[in-house]
Amino acid sequence: MDGLPRYLILDPKVDRLPASMLQELQSARLRAMVRYCYADTLFWRRKFDAAGLRPEDIHSIDDLPRIPFCTKAELQADQQAYPPFGSYVGAQRTHWARYAATSGTTGQPVRRVISARDWRYVLDRFRRNPRAGPGDIAVVLGPVDGLVGPNASNESLAAMGALVVQAGLYDTRTKIKLIHDLRPNLVSGAASYLLHMLEVAQEMKIDLASLGIRSVSSVGEPGGANDGTRERLKRGWGVQHIADGYGMTEIFPLGGSCLHSTSIHIASDMAATEIVDPETGATLAPGETGEVVITNLVGDSQPLLRYRTRDIARLATSEACACGFTGSRLEGSILGRVDDMIWFRGANIFPSAVEAAVRRIAELTPEYQIEISGESALPKMLVRAEALRPDLRAEEIASLRTRLGEALKDSIRVTAAVEILAPGTLPRPDGRKKIQRVVDKRVR
Numbered sequence: 001m002d003g004l005p006r007y008l009i010l011d012p013k014v015d016r017l018p019a020s021m022l023q024e025l026q027s028a029r030l031r032a033m034v035r036y037c038y039a040d041t042l043f044w045r046r047k048f049d050a051a052g053l054r055p056e057d058i059h060s061i062d063d064l065p066r067i068p069f070c071t072k073a074e075l076q077a078d079q080q081a082y083p084p085f086g087s088y089v090g091a092q093r094t095h096w097a098r099y100a101a102t103s104g105t106t107g108q109p110v111r112r113v114i115s116a117r118d119w120r121y122v123l124d125r126f127r128r129n130p131r132a133g134p135g136d137i138a139v140v141l142g143p144v145d146g147l148v149g150p151n152a153s154n155e156s157l158a159a160m161g162a163l164v165v166q167a168g169l170y171d172t173r174t175k176i177k178l179i180h181d182l183r184p185n186l187v188s189g190a191a192s193y194l195l196h197m198l199e200v201a202q203e204m205k206i207d208l209a210s211l212g213i214r215s216v217s218s219v220g221e222p223g224g225a226n227d228g229t230r231e232r233l234k235r236g237w238g239v240q241h242i243a244d245g246y247g248m249t250e251i252f253p254l255g256g257s258c259l260h261s262t263s264i265h266i267a268s269d270m271a272a273t274e275i276v277d278p279e280t281g282a283t284l285a286p287g288e289t290g291e292v293v294i295t296n297l298v299g300d301s302q303p304l305l306r307y308r309t310r311d312i313a314r315l316a317t318s319e320a321c322a323c324g325f326t327g328s329r330l331e332g333s334i335l336g337r338v339d340d341m342i343w344f345r346g347a348n349i350f351p352s353a354v355e356a357a358v359r360r361i362a363e364l365t366p367e368y369q370i371e372i373s374g375e376s377a378l379p380k381m382l383v384r385a386e387a388l389r390p391d392l393r394a395e396e397i398a399s400l401r402t403r404l405g406e407a408l409k410d411s412i413r414v415t416a417a418v419e420i421l422a423p424g425t426l427p428r429p430d431g432r433k434k435i436q437r438v439v440d441k442r443v444r
């Protein structure tokens, strides 16, 4: 087998293809990918054989549901059996160019190897909508080692001619001082950390909104799509727009928001998107909420078909975004993770819905904690939040408690107990690790 065809990724026209042409392009790339997976990887040959499926059975993108799913647990087991990268590696060792790994929060990290061909595609995808140029300064707040997103962002920004400043190892105060002194045009980091920086900057008497920053990108978590979070970030950083990026180590890149919409625009020439019922695996129609399943259409390094991402979203029902984009869009961004869903009194609750309620109230800090306790059959929910001002009177705290209780009822349709704490009581993100916001103390 002589590998996959060469594709042109840089061309911005692929984001504007009419539905029938996009369908044709995806079908052709899927056929090539399925043949490649079967011929060049033991992992996929075994999966196809076990399912009684031959590569010739896949004619178009509509045949996707015939292909078996693949999960992170399968990749972990395969990498253990065939170290270091598993038997789903298609690219030869002489083509390997970049290394990354998942964070390892759910078991052993999945290792990623990226061929020179695929890495060029990643950078070309970033260049399709250039967001920086010569003279720009970009500060990348998070760590970079082993992370595919920040590395791709750094290299593509540099390739566009910007000065890239990697600040991942500095503490929060040093980062703020650096931003104050350098006056960057672009800043990128996780939404919760960008919010935390606003608090610390206030303590340092630095007004980040006055520094002339042009663009703030939220990466690694879908916070930029949450109305309350986005408004706080826009005000605090003094920008018109928060860009929201989406990708994962296993398949990269996927997409991001645009100036007109918080929906995630998936690069549909590179990846096919399905939404399935997380329990049954049945394909769901646009507009229905379920698990995001991604098929890589171009990558030759570790090709994945029908990868269960554990992310929850729904596909937009309209044909195109106001920006002209015609590919798959995840409406209103990622809504949560299958693993973070709280099963509470017969309903699924996303922590992001609690977050939205908290961050809509301007007199609260952005931090919160959800505690579930009691018997499994009849659990109780307590939401802890913090007043923004330390000197509130008892009746002002009582009023905040009532307002948050009502906002929660509106957002998650559950009556939760509410506790209003003094500012600075709850744990803060440090820009490296995600903080645990859900504490489940249920008796099982």
Ligand SMILES: [Zn+2]
Binding pocket: 257, 258, 259, 260, 261, 265, 321, 322, 323, 324, 325
């Ligand atoms: Zn758009």
